[in-house]
Amino acid sequence: MFDVILKGGWVIDGAGGPPFRADVGLLDFMIAAVGRLDEATAPLMLDVSERYVAPGFIDAHVHGDLSLLADPHGVGLAALKQGITTFVIGQDGTSVAPGRPETIAFLRRYAAGFNGDPASVPTTWESVADYLARFDRSTPLNVAYLIPNGNLRLDAIGHDPRPAGDEDLAAMVRAVREGMEAGAVGVSSGLDYLPSKYADARELAALAREAARFDGIYVTHMRGYGHLAARGVAEVVEIARRSGAACHISHYNGPAELLLPLIDSARASGLDLTFDTYPYEAGSTILSMVALPEESQAGGIEATLERLADPTHRDDLRRTWFSPENATRRTFPLEGIRLAMVDHPDWCWAEGLTLADAAAQAGLDLADLVCELLVVTQLAVGTVVFAGDRAEADIRAILRHPAHMAGSDGIYLGGRPHPRGFGAFARYLGRHTRTLGDYSWGEAVVHLASHAARRHRLTDRGLLRPGYAADIVVFDPHAVNDRADYADGKRLAEGVDHVFVNGILALHDGRPTGATPGRALRRG
Template sequence: MFDVVISGGRVLDGTGAPPYRADVAIAGDRIAAVGRLDGAGAAAVIDAAGRLVAPGFVDCHAHGDAAVFDRGVQLAALRQGVTTFVLGQDGLSFAPGSAGTVAYASRYFAAVNGPLTALSEGPLTVAELLGGYDRSVALNTAYLLPHGTIRFDVMGASPDAASRDDLALMLARVERGLSEGAVGLSSGLEYLPGRYATAEELAELCRPLAGLPYVTHMRAYGARAGVGMADVVEIAQLSGAAAHVSHLHGPADVLLPLIDEAHGKDVDLTFDTYPYLRASTILAMVVLPPSVPGAEVDKALEMLASTELDAWWTGLASTWPRLTISHAPGLEWAEGLTMVEAAGRAGVDPAAFCRRLLVETRLQAGCVAARPDEGPAGEESVRAVLRHPSHTGGSDGIYVGGHPHPRGFGAFARFLGRHVRELGDWTWEQAVVHLASHPARRFGMRDRGLLRPGFAADVVVFDPLTVGDQATYDAPRTLASGVDDVLVSGQRVLAAGELTGATPGRALRPR
């Protein structure tokens, strides 16, 4: 007698083997058997006839650090087959840190992570953060130590190079965070204060990782990705750490040789991508020059109120049509409008409206930005890059604001519907390797990512004929289709496309 049997489906076990007809039996939180189980007794049976059965997908880059407590966000993820979020991305999150550090992360990254209202406002340890996630939500969470948060906790917003004493304090926080269950270290080298770190500083903090990855939002992407990748290679070689590049994007003829060159230098390198040609981030990072101290709001607002940046604004004329406002607290009427459209409604030019938006939101505005490669060439690059064997899936999902990027609501369903069924970039079995087994290995989840007896029973059942994304830039919060049944740790969290109310999600530690 089993607790659950998923019967009559075609199994994609995560090994890369083609789908085969089998039943999946679950006892407790583990997979008990995979095979022809005719006549097996079970407390519950899920009829998977005509559907595919796969291990739950791992979103390698999700900004659900606060939003994962939102049932709507849980539903959006599960409707794509995502059963695990990897959090702590881009070097900025809520732990480990003092109350002041938690407040900084909440404010500076307000348009990305939002505030952590479900837990303590600080001080907060990694153990406390993971404890807050554990069995409180419907999907699993894993956490990367955020370098920028750690640096701010030790050095504040200082642009100075870290001293030996600073490094010792940061290293102690890294070692403690790893002992409490972090699955790696992340950096955000276009954000503050991560931008100020040298390769030597980052390499020093990577030394204790012991096979877990250094995950980085690089210093440069697109046509300039070589600059960012050189930094990644140097850090990996100095520290011996494995490396993982976040949301890699740009021309395939630039990116693919860089990946292969890193492998040729014996760097253990993987990366994640999302299947869209627009980005999303904090507005200040996109429109303000490096001379503006974005980590120090009052100083930045003084500069914005002066004439100091007048010449800078005139050089951004081509940028305004590419920006859509995603998050504008206090100016919610502008969310979903381009900067040009919002400025027109306000009766001012785009530069003036952008300044107003930054000032009135105290730099907490967010945007969706069309990349320079938007078009057929960019689409071909996305397809070529995701076919690389070192690729894993990551949505870079942001759930803050009235008009977020659709990737948080559709990326994984788009991988399946568009890039498998429609375009044939992957087979179904290859998709499961890229979206489940490969990322589970990368982040130390050794009992997940495969449908194999003894493994955790994170299972997704989906229709290969209907799975697909429905979220668009105009309607970004539209749920995906084709995934109706999902189990996490053996419990059914999605049934007939709706949340069951069960919250078996685990805060995952490396095994």
């Protein structure tokens, strides 16, 4: 007697092998049996004989820190329709725990372009433990959490760009210890974002070393991608050697012939190094990071806004930073950056436009447009960015690497979000597995589920075997596909029939059930 029996499907168990015929029996929140269950009964029997049955997918890099709490069913549906059952949040060194009230208030505003700042989710916590408790049985999805370096640094040092002193490091290490004891799976850094960008290898290694004491990992938005990837990976290697921690690189995108040898060299030297990526040529981030020089952002949000509102500072930016002669200082070509979210009713018309087109429609030059958008929104502007440093051949080579796992880097904000949050995992299955053959079906599930479970120490997830938690996706291998694109990034994926989260049916026949069985997954 089981609670649920999935009858006659093709099981892909997450170990890398091909699909095989089997029934799957669920009891309480666990997988109780995989095999022939001809004599067994259950209140719910689902015929899945024409479907693949796999462990629920784990999004190794996603920005659901506040948006999943503010809109659990909307964000949850975007994920469930792709077979995702778990988000790994706390990415890029910037989130909402731990921290004093002023720390969290700053980071909510600063990262509003990718994490959001919803009034419907007031900050009522300071610790990792209290923040994680907000997710238990309140969303359709599970979450696992990384402790962000930016939070720790703001609490200990504030906005001062100086290196951390011994007392500062001791305070940050204590905070890591408390967060790991509360169930976090590691620490993260975002070395292009404030204030994490001020952290040096000594500071980051100290935090990673403490996380490693709890079998946690160090995850980084490293200091340089594309043509700067060698510099970024060199720092990751230094941190790994100094800390002894397993390390993971976020959204590792760019030219494959440059990126992959760096990973191979580090792994050949004995380092435990992995990475995630998403299958798109464009990226997405906040406007202030890609469109302003570091000196304009020094000192925090109020100091930045005061500078941007000052006509003299704008003139200086126009003559220097925004001049064609200064293009090499900028990470991305500014004119082609597309606005994904503009958090102001008078300017949301610009969502979906490039900065150049929005400036022309507003009758402003590029410098004034950027400054005006950032001032009126209090920096809450998200973008889609075509870096021009990767093509589909690079994406295909990178996703096939054995150290790779899938991460959408999904951002669920604005009228024209990047399509990756609504389509990345379905795109891996439909385009890269079924159509292009970059993976076998067994390999795809390793990259989308079991590899991330192992990496983040989620020891009862990622495999479809008795004794594991019943996070399960049932999908049609002939129909699974992404539908979101750059014109409409919110189109839901298709081809996923059923999704169980902790043994509870969260998606049934492609429709949400309204159940909220998700919980914060504590390490181990």
